[in-house]
Amino acid sequence: MKSISTRGVYALAGMHVLNQAPNARAMRIKEIAAMTQISHSYLEQILSVLRQKGLVKSLRGAKGGYVLARPAEEIEVIEILEAVEGELWYPEGNVGASVILEYFWKEMQTKMRALYSLKLSELNQSYQPYFYEI
Helix, strand or coil: CCCCCHHHHHHHHHHHHHHHCHHHCCECHHHHHHHHCCCHHHHHHHHHHHHHCCCEEEECCCCCEEEECCCHHHCEHHHHHHHHHCCCCCCCCCCCCCHHHHHHHHHHHHHHHHHCCCEHHHHHHHHHHHCCCC
């Protein structure tokens, strides 16, 4: 099975930051890089792929930068990960050795996809209980 690389982790981090932008304003790569601690050049590559996949838009001009291409309520975590990683969760090699194993792998893929079907907008709400105000 393919695991999620730093590229997928960073893509999700960048998208999360864009979702948190006040008034959905455009954010420059420099800002996103500072907030996520991702190198500017690597983040630029990731945002380029996300733009090509229709998940972010780049805006030119003095107030330009990156914004989400769709509302966060419509973007699933799995979309972000697969945009930069390719299809996740299918086993490599010969899975046809047994019909039972074929069903097992299909079920695992379905369960993993369901786990990552969380909407970008739901991340804060789902994990807010883990944080305490100081």
